[in-house]
Each structure stands twice: as C-alpha cells, then as structure tokens.
Amino acid sequence: MASIPAEIFKAYDVRARTELLTPDAARLIGRALGSTLRERGFVRFALGRDGRLSSPALAAALAQGVSETGIAVCDLGLAATPMLYFAANHVADGCGAVVTGSHNPPDYNGIKIMLGGEALGGAALQRLRERIEADELAPPLETPAPIRVLDIAEDYLAAIAGRLTLMRPLKVVIDCGNGVAGAFAPTLFRRMGCEVIPLYCEVDGHFPNHHPDPQDEANLVDLKAAVAAHGAHVGLAFDGDGDRLGVVTRRGASVPGDRLLMLFAGAELAEHGGGHVLHDVKSSRAVAAWVTQHGGTSETIPTGHTHMKKRLRETGALLAGELSGHFAFATWRIDDALYAGAKLLRLIAAGLDVDTELAGFPTPLASPELQIALDGPGHALVAQIAQTARFPSAQRVAEIDGLRIEYADGFGLIRASNTQPLLTLRLEADNAPALWRIRAELAAAIAPLTLPDFDC
Secondary structure, eight states: OOOOOGGGBOSSSEEEETTTSOHHHHHHHHHHHHHHHHHTTOOEEEEEEOSOTTHHHHHHHHHHHHHTTTOEEEEEEEOOHHHHHHHHHHHSTTOEEEEOOTTSOTTEEEEEEEETTEEOOHHHHHHHHHHHHTTOOOOOOSSOOOEEEOOOHHHHHHHHHHHOOOSSOOEEEEEOTTSGGGGTHHHHHHHTTOEEEEESOSOOTTOOSSOSOTTSGGGGHHHHHHHHHHTOSEEEEEOTTSOOEEEEETTSOEEOHHHHHHHHHHHHHHHHTSEEEEEETTSOHHHHHHHHHTTEEEEEEOSSHHHHHHHHHHHTOSEEEOTTSOEEETTTOSBOHHHHHHHHHHHHHTTOOHHHHHHTSOOOEEOOOEEEEOSSOSHHHHHHHHHHOOOTTOSEEEOSSSEEEEETTEEEEEEEOSSSSEEEEEEEESSHHHHHHHHHHHHHHHTTSOOOOOOO
C-alpha cells in the first residue's frame, strides 16, 4: 500500500518542503489525479511548472503518474500559474496542474490543481490523499498515454493584449523577483504598447535579489527606486508564480491589495452599472463601504484562490480580490496578476491618477498582516481560541475563515495560514484608542503567544 505525507495536502493546494514533496510523492499524486480523471470521463491534462530548482523533477514525475493511467498530458514547460489555468480551459476541458511554490521560501514547492474547470481544494483535494492511502489507483498501463509539449504562451499573451488595449503608451517598471512571471510579463506589456523597464525578470530559482512576495514591503524597495529614477507611470510587482500583484504608484506609494481592489471595484461598478464584489476576510472594512457607495453589493469570503473562483462563479460577481494581491474578474474568470496588471494599466492610460484616487479613500489605522511561527498547523489552535477567548467590546465574531472580530470602530483577525505553520493576524481601527483596545483583546486571546509589534 502506497503512503504519502498527509501534511502536504493543504486547504487549497499541495504545499510542503521538498523533503516531503518528492518526485515519488508527485508521481503518486499524478496517478491519483489520472484515476480521478478517468472516472469522470476526461482524457487530457495540462501541466506547467515555475522556475524553482525542484520544479522540473516534480513536474516530470507528476506527468509520468498521470500518463500511466491513460490520460494524455499537454506539457507547457515553464509557465505562470494563470497560463496553466488558461491552457487547461482551452485544451484540456478545464483539467490541469502547475508545480509551483508560489511565494514560499526556495526549499518549498507545491501543486495547484484544476479539475473540470474548478480549482481543487478542501475535501476534494483530501480525496486524492485518501485514494493514494487506500491504493485506489488505476494500475499503470504498459503503454502510457503521450506527454506532448504545448507552447501556450503566444495564445495567452495575445488573448490579454487583444482584450485590454491602452488609450496611450505608458512607462512601466516591472519587478518579477526572478519568478516565472519574468519570462512573460515584459513581452505582454510591450505588446500593449508600454515602455518596459524590467527588474529581476530572469527566472532563477535561487531568488538572488529578493523574495518574490510583493506583499512584503521590503521586497518593493528596488521597484520604488526604479519608478522614481525612470519617471514611470507605475510599478508592478509579481509573486513567484504570477498570480499575485503588487503596485507602486508614480509617487512611490505601495498599494495594499484591498486598496487596489477598491480601485478595480469603482471602475467595474461604473462600467456595469452596479454589481457584486467579493473580498477576503483580511481586507479592510473600507472595501464594503466603498462598494456600497459606488452602487454595488459586497461579500466577505475565506482567503484562498479556490474559494475566490468558486464563489465568483456561484454569485456572478464582477470581481473578487484579496489583501494578498489575488484578483479574479468575471471577464477572465481566473486569478491572474498579469491580467490584473493589464487592467490597471488600462485605467491609468484612460486618465486614472492612482495617487489622487488613493488620497480620497478612507484612512483607518491598520496593521500589516502579522505572523507568528508555530510548531505545526494552526487550525486546532484557532479552534481552541474560538472556544475560550472573550472579546468584551466586540459586536460579533464571524468564523468564515478563522475569527474575524467585528467592532463598532474596527476589526481584528485571527486565522491559521493554509500554506505554512503560521498564525496570521490583522487589526484595523478608526482611531488610535480603538486600535490599542482591539490589540489588547487580541493579545489576551492568543496568550501565551505574543502579538508582534507593528507600526501603522
């Protein structure tokens, strides 16, 4: 009977250090996927990988496992995660996977999976593990199905550039942090008519310049300097697999994901005369107020790309976004930082001054996303906190994804990371006394853990 580490199966993807996510494990996952595909009547599977050092071997093993079950594999090779989604939807009936560690440290890797047009997560993802453990796998065929190379880049880039034309040329700095987006983003934005100043666009799994995580302010220092030095209209930063976007304005301000969601929401609601907008539990209370002010409705959803895309389909929402910089538009259906970046450029080319627009947003006091390292997964700890903690001045506690504690003058968030052994927290308040009160209540709730210090 085959065995595989249970802890590599997270809430919405496979993710682990490469000492656990090995080629042998990837082959087993491939066989489980292939067995599932056969049962559901699918015959093709698209596969891509990022630029991490471990990705080629993991992708080859995954492809082998799938093909051994009789499912033909379309091998994209090096591909950003949204390119895999695009390929799966266009050539493989919505079935595919990408080997990527996203923004995690270099010794991590992972697998994001689509089946029948839906991102695989939750119980469906755990079912793959259960199949492997129970040896419910199709026997390897003597003659596996073919693994054929498929170059999807041209079709993908042409689709975005054809949809999102610019009213005037722009000067753009892009920082890909040596992640896989660097192989494609400069070409896309030049095709759209931009003058592109590339930073760290050479794909390098060592990530020699900075970590490819645009949510971390420290990773935007070089981008801010380049925007100023070149007099660029905007700076765009991408995470390791090209599905999260960071933005630096012409005046050097970094734009949090929830503020960027507000920019997009205002434009989409104006274009469509109203509509529904989804935001994750980490996002500011200002998002819902902004959407209402612009004639729309909004909804809080759990963090995670699988939740985002599933709820986008279920509700017919115009747009979904996260604090982390994930965005999915109804017109594109997948979370794609290159597409989101192109949408922002279109707004700027049409006259949007991002700095001026941001100046009109509400300005609550807010912490960054705070993280506390744990010895293991944090979900049991959050469940314990939910049972024992008291929040005396709170109006209500929502358990959509962890604990979002709502106050008349702010909110606090306590949740477990779904990709790493971390407790994540966030605080927001209308004024300093409220922030300190909320901070004290969250600190008491997580004791004996220590709430990290922060500036806001």
